Structures are given as C-alpha cells and as structure tokens.
Amino acid sequence: MKKVIITGASSGIGEAIAEEYAKKGYSLGLIARRLDRLKVIKRRLNDLGVTVAIRSLDVANDQEILPTMESIAEELGGADIIIANAGITAINRTGKDNFEVNRNVIQINMISAMATVDAAARIFRANKTQGQIVGVSSVSAYRGIPGSAAYSGSKAGFSNYLDAVRMELSNKGISVTAVHPGFVKTELSDNMEKYPFVITADKAAKAIIAGITKKEANIIVPKMPWSALSKLMQVMPDKLVAKMF
C-alpha cells in the first residue's frame, strides 16, 4: 500500500487529506508542532486500520526537515507521496504593522516549504523512487491580496519554485504538483466565512487527492469558480481585487 507524508497535518487541509488517504488504506506520516493533536488523529486513523507515524516538528527549524522526513519514511518503510502543506497567514499592513511578521510568513510558507520539497526530492532520488511531490500554495499566487502582501508573495514564490522544480525532476520520474486553494474553512484565519466561495476542508481534500492521483501539474480548488477567476484576477482592476478580499 502507498505511503504519504504530510506536513501541517494537525488541522485543516492537511488533516482532511490524511483522513481521505486513510479511507483509501494508505499508510501515513504526519508532521506538525502540536503533538497532542497528532496523537488524537493517529488514534482515529489507526481505527480505520491504517499505519500512522507522527513527528512533532517546527518547520521553522528547516535543517530538521530532512532528518525528520527520513526518520518517518524509515518507520513507514518508504514514501510515495510527500505533501508540503504546513503554512501560516497574517494580516499585516505595509509600513504600519510589525515587519517581523512578514519574515515569519516567508520563512514558513516559502523557505521551510522549499526545504520540505528539497527533502522529498532527496529521499526519492536516494531510493530511486518515482515519487510525487505536492506543494500547497494558494490562489493568492495569481494576484496579491491587500493586507496579506507577504502571504501572497510567499505563495507566488512557492508556486514559481514548484514550476521550476517540476521541470527539473521530470526526467527523474518524480512528479511535482502545485495546489492552489481558494478559501477553505480551517483554523488558518478567523472569519473565513466572510471570504468568497468558501468550501470545507473535506471537500478541498477530495478534490486535491483527485488531482494528485492524475499527477496534475496544477490543482485549483474549488475548480469552479477559481480556475476562471485566477486568470481574471491577473487583469482585474486593483479596486475590484481589493473589494473581493
């Protein structure tokens, strides 16, 4: 049975993806800071009859990502799919709020996410596995969201990085998928309901897994309306974008 390792698996989209893969019988490696949450999830998924390995890791310590991934892959007996999902957001107004918040957003969403992808590629290359690497970005990669400039920048950077990595690894048989969610009701942000076209994490997870199974280069969830909107957003007047978000 296939083995999937997910960062940011203690809540939201990562937890929902873990649950969906568990229903399919996949073995799971779950990583996040909150070990108490991971233990509860492990017990629940073990009840579905699947193997679950957990590790507590703050991905801000990016040099710890590779050894943690290697140890979890060893416990599972390998890895087929590695999902760089851990992420944070922040409302931070440019020239007004604390700039250090931006540094943290870039560290977690871009540097640590890149370190996760790099670790995944190292594991697949070393084991000569034709694995799949998945990075969770955002529709904000297509157009900056006012008030979340660093977040949008981190996701645009991560998407562009994944695009290049996909081409780099294609001749190694390693596939790379970038996931671009619209708005999903999770703990990422309070009052998610106020944003347009919000879906549940379960619905997002099902669509994401369908795209991963087809080895799609880019997944936009929910497809309707974000496939069209992500293109439209790039040419929308600033005022309309500001109103949307």
Ligand SMILES: NC(=O)c1ccc[n+]([C@@H]2O[C@H](COP(=O)([O-])OP(=O)(O)OC[C@H]3O[C@@H](n4cnc5c(N)ncnc54)[C@H](OP(=O)(O)O)[C@@H]3O)[C@@H](O)[C@H]2O)c1
């Ligand atoms: N929800 C949305 O509308 C939306 C839209 C577009 C993209 N996304 C992206 O989807 C991904 C998942 O977010 P979510 O919406 O599911 O939010 P969430 O419920 O807050 O989940 C975020 C996950 O990331 C983990 N995480 C955060 N900082 C971490 C750190 N320093 N070290 C290790 N793990 C860390 C959290 O675990 P711990 O706190 O236990 O460490 C948690 O498991 C993120 O990359 C986010 O940017 C979400």
